[in-house]
Amino acid sequence: MSRQPLDFSLNLGIDNSRRNSVFDIWIVLSVVLLSLIGISMIYSASQSIEMALRQGIYMVFGFSALLVISFSNFRKMEVFYLYSYWPGLLLLILVLFFSNENNQTNRWIDLGIFTIQPSELMRFLLPLSAAAFLSRKPLISNFDYLVVFVLTLLATFLVLLQPDLGTALIVLLSGILPILLGGLPWTYIYLGGFTIVCSLPLIWFSLYEYQQQRILTLFNPEADIYGAGWNIAQSKIAIGSGGFWGKGYLNGSQSQLNFIPESHSDFIFSVISEEFGLIGVLFLLFLYGLLIYRLILISINHQNRFAKILSATLSTILLAYISINICMVIGLLPVVGMPLPFVSQGGTALIINLVTIGIILSLRREI
Amino acid sequence: MKGKEFLTDQSILRRIFLFLFPFLILLIFAFLQILNLMVFQADKFKTQADSNRILKEKVFPPRGLILDTNDEIIVNNFIRQDLVVTPNFIEDYSEYLSFLSNLVEIEESMLEQIFYKKLAEIKSFQSFTMLRDLNDEQLAKVKLNFKDLPGTEIIPSFSRNVTFGESSGSVTGYLGFASKKDILLDPNLKNFNDQQVGLLGIEKEFDEELRGTVGYRYSEKDVKGIVQDVLSIEPSIKGKNIKLSIDIELQDKLYKEFKGRKGALIAIEPDTGFIRALISSPSYNPNFFNNFKTEEITLLLQNNNSPLFNRAISGQYPPASTLKPFIGLVALEEDVISWQEKILDEGEFFVEGDNRPYTGWKEGGHGEVNMEKAIAESSDVYFYNIAYDLTVNSITPFLKKFGFGKSSDLFINESQGILPDKKWKLGQKGEFWFKGDTINMGIGQGYILATPLQIALAYSALINGGKLISPRIVQSIDGEEIELVSEQIKIKNIKNLDYIKESLISVVESSTGTAKNIYDPKLRIAGKTGTAQVKSILEDNKYQEIRENVLLRDHALFVGYGPVEDPSIVVVAIVENGESGSLVAAPIVQKAINLYEQE
Numbered sequence: 001m002s003r004q005p006l007d008f009s010l011n012l013g014i015d016n017s018r019r020n021s022v023f024d025i026w027i028v029l030s031v032v033l034l035s036l037i038g039i040s041m042i043y044s045a046s047q048s049i050e051m052a053l054r055q056g057i058y059m060v061f062g063f064s065a066l067l068v069i070s071f072s073n074f075r076k077m078e079v080f081y082l083y084s085y086w087p088g089l090l091l092l093i094l095v096l097f098f099s100n101e102n103n104q105t106n107r108w109i110d111l112g113i114f115t116i117q118p119s120e121l122m123r124f125l126l127p128l129s130a131a132a133f134l135s136r137k138p139l140i141s142n143f144d145y146l147v148v149f150v151l152t153l154l155a156t157f158l159v160l161l162q163p164d165l166g167t168a169l170i171v172l173l174s175g176i177l178p179i180l181l182g183g184l185p186w187t188y189i190y191l192g193g194f195t196i197v198c199s200l201p202l203i204w205f206s207l208y209e210y211q212q213q214r215i216l217t218l219f220n221p222e223a224d225i226y227g228a229g230w231n232i233a234q235s236k237i238a239i240g241s242g243g244f245w246g247k248g249y250l251n252g253s254q255s256q257l258n259f260i261p262e263s264h265s266d267f268i269f270s271v272i273s274e275e276f277g278l279i280g281v282l283f284l285l286f287l288y289g290l291l292i293y294r295l296i297l298i299s300i301n302h303q304n305r306f307a308k309i310l311s312a313t314l315s316t317i318l319l320a321y322i323s324i325n326i327c328m329v330i331g332l333l334p335v336v337g338m339p340l341p342f343v344s345q346g347g348t349a350l351i352i353n354l355v356t357i358g359i360i361l362s363l364r365r366e367i
Numbered sequence: 368m369k370g371k372e373f374l375t376d377q378s379i380l381r382r383i384f385l386f387l388f389p390f391l392i393l394l395i396f397a398f399l400q401i402l403n404l405m406v407f408q409a410d411k412f413k414t415q416a417d418s419n420r421i422l423k424e425k426v427f428p429p430r431g432l433i434l435d436t437n438d439e440i441i442v443n444n445f446i447r448q449d450l451v452v453t454p455n456f457i458e459d460y461s462e463y464l465s466f467l468s469n470l471v472e473i474e475e476s477m478l479e480q481i482f483y484k485k486l487a488e489i490k491s492f493q494s495f496t497m498l499r500d501l502n503d504e505q506l507a508k509v510k511l512n513f514k515d516l517p518g519t520e521i522i523p524s525f526s527r528n529v530t531f532g533e534s535s536g537s538v539t540g541y542l543g544f545a546s547k548k549d550i551l552l553d554p555n556l557k558n559f560n561d562q563q564v565g566l567l568g569i570e571k572e573f574d575e576e577l578r579g580t581v582g583y584r585y586s587e588k589d590v591k592g593i594v595q596d597v598l599s600i601e602p603s604i605k606g607k608n609i610k611l612s613i614d615i616e617l618q619d620k621l622y623k624e625f626k627g628r629k630g631a632l633i634a635i636e637p638d639t640g641f642i643r644a645l646i647s648s649p650s651y652n653p654n655f656f657n658n659f660k661t662e663e664i665t666l667l668l669q670n671n672n673s674p675l676f677n678r679a680i681s682g683q684y685p686p687a688s689t690l691k692p693f694i695g696l697v698a699l700e701e702d703v704i705s706w707q708e709k710i711l712d713e714g715e716f717f718v719e720g721d722n723r724p725y726t727g728w729k730e731g732g733h734g735e736v737n738m739e740k741a742i743a744e745s746s747d748v749y750f751y752n753i754a755y756d757l758t759v760n761s762i763t764p765f766l767k768k769f770g771f772g773k774s775s776d777l778f779i780n781e782s783q784g785i786l787p788d789k790k791w792k793l794g795q796k797g798e799f800w801f802k803g804d805t806i807n808m809g810i811g812q813g814y815i816l817a818t819p820l821q822i823a824l825a826y827s828a829l830i831n832g833g834k835l836i837s838p839r840i841v842q843s844i845d846g847e848e849i850e851l852v853s854e855q856i857k858i859k860n861i862k863n864l865d866y867i868k869e870s871l872i873s874v875v876e877s878s879t880g881t882a883k884n885i886y887d888p889k890l891r892i893a894g895k896t897g898t899a900q901v902k903s904i905l906e907d908n909k910y911q912e913i914r915e916n917v918l919l920r921d922h923a924l925f926v927g928y929g930p931v932e933d934p935s936i937v938v939v940a941i942v943e944n945g946e947s948g949s950l951v952a953a954p955i956v957q958k959a960i961n962l963y964e965q966e
Contacts, residue, residue, distance in 0.1 A: 332400055
């Protein structure tokens, strides 16, 4: 078997003799630190021990799942993954019948003790089944790509109905990435890109008014400081006023005085910036960088098609979450519902993200 | 070509990077923006966050007013000026406090106590009320020195004023801060955690209506925490006005009739259930609580006469002879005795197998008495007899129908009284019911206890043809009338009610009636006297010895209604340790009915 010319593993720390060792210590360390940062920032933002505790419990669950999965032979059950799309789809349909009075959106299914967010589940199940589907035969036909594409569009559409623009984009990405990584000819890629650009106006008009409003305020946040621009303006004040060293834990006036909306979930980055300053942000970005880098290394070094597609897709989605969330809170992208991985409050997202890491760690053991 | 082989390592690597690339670009942009915000524009944003803060602050609505039945204002709001501090803006706390202490002429140690206690509870960028209700001099001095008082604001706020003070205290109640438990029970209170809310009386019962809805103000503050500009306001909604059925002038005059003696009075319309006066004496001035007069509050709390206790609704007294008409009514309904049938009253009543006599209040007795005479002269022996024949099993259920032993739901802190039966005694006292207990109950003594309100409701039912009404003290809320709720009591023979009413007239109008002293042909009143024993008299223990201790003297009761031809009001008066129902309580009731009729 021919090795790729760019062998990162030689000079970048993957020691051949320890290849089958269980853990990539850097991945685990960064994930643990990020989750702990999350819990402490959730406490600071919400001032609710209960909320922080709940996240802590999710973290325990998530890590148990991570451990079990990373020690299992995840890939051996590849056949099952083919069908994992369907329960995800069922939940996405079900969630539309659960109305949530507060937000007028149907994102969660309330199971009494906890709630689950099917769209978060889908952005994990979709690449899993797509990767399995595209790897089931040595040859991938154009029809295979089409099947994945149509099912991806279906899932995306259902998430848009909730409506949840941010996660819909992620679901779309999580279905398209396996297609592209599977080897879709460039002609189709160019054609697709062209179509998207052309249909941009159409997409604009199909957006809800509040979604349009959010995009508009991006270009001129000061125009509507008490409406849609309030969030971005206050978030920027919080981040900027954090300065180099930050104001200290629990001492961010912007977050403590509730200037920042959703400060425990989507806007948690603003709280970190305000309370820990540039130093804190740099540390956070370092952890994310380390994590993504180590994850991508695995997908590069893996020889199996399924594993390669899956790990690359999951890592890219993680990166997408990080970059979109940060751009959103600093006013570079419109505000869409998109949490910061491992840090934002939200049980489903945290557990799925930890499971993702578990899967990639399990795949790593085969390198 | 039907399909395509999987990509080579190289090309898949290229694709991975291709898709990572846009997000990495995004991150680079994000990083530049973060640097821009946190390094190059940090000072600007710091100023915006710290000193040029756009604040979203609560605006509290004025509480609803409380009016009397004639639309006279009983409780209103005054604007007072409070000094509010935001510690964040103060550089040197002790310097600030000593300067402020000089201005407002309040000892520095006291200011320190308030300041540091609050500081421990809140975050330094939150503001709190440091001093309430500044006087004109303090206000002028503070305003003159504003520029040397960073983080200080004068904020107008509402203070609650009860116009008639003490006389209406037992009705209006007072304000204070909600406890954590209150907030747990009513989460809406959370918005009012720094505000006074109703803690007692009408203020408490109707707090939700009175308090209104909080509004918000977006304002801009400068470096010293002084409001520069109000940007927008989400208005608060004023609390609802509550119109009471109370006639405040009547209430005030009658309260003064008590001259500070312990007692209670209730005046209620028998047909509508509207309470026109509700008095508990001695009462308290709610303004002491509303306006934080700590010294006066301490005195009230130490007062042995418990002025905060509402005797009219929570005081439980033996109904004594005022219960006799109801015992008479059961006897008629149960055919135990007829209206004209006479019983010989020689002052004592004996039960078989018990040598201890049950004595009447009049030595030698009243001679031969029928029911009318028995009620008019308040013969104890007559009622010992019929109670003995009736047994507790028929008395208690009947009294229950007239509202004894249950709350009327007028106020939360209302007492239920005690309506004893066999089960009650076994449960509470661990003893069986004795015949003697029934006999005592026949004259309203023993275990039975009732509140003045319960007595008033029971008499109202006697007069209005057997309707047990739910009393109303609120006539309307923001113009919306409160409906009358009543329950018809089953009376076998409606004539029996007329008999009882006739005898109640005789109490005042017969030459031997116990309340003949208040007879006035111009305004005819009917009623019943009562003398409630505080301590039961044992044989060797004569009343003359007991009454040495004022607190053990009998309570004086009178229930009256008038005018006899078409009763418009029922009044119950109790004067604790007043001894004589006819001489002490009856004149107050008469005065009440006269005053009410004059209007």
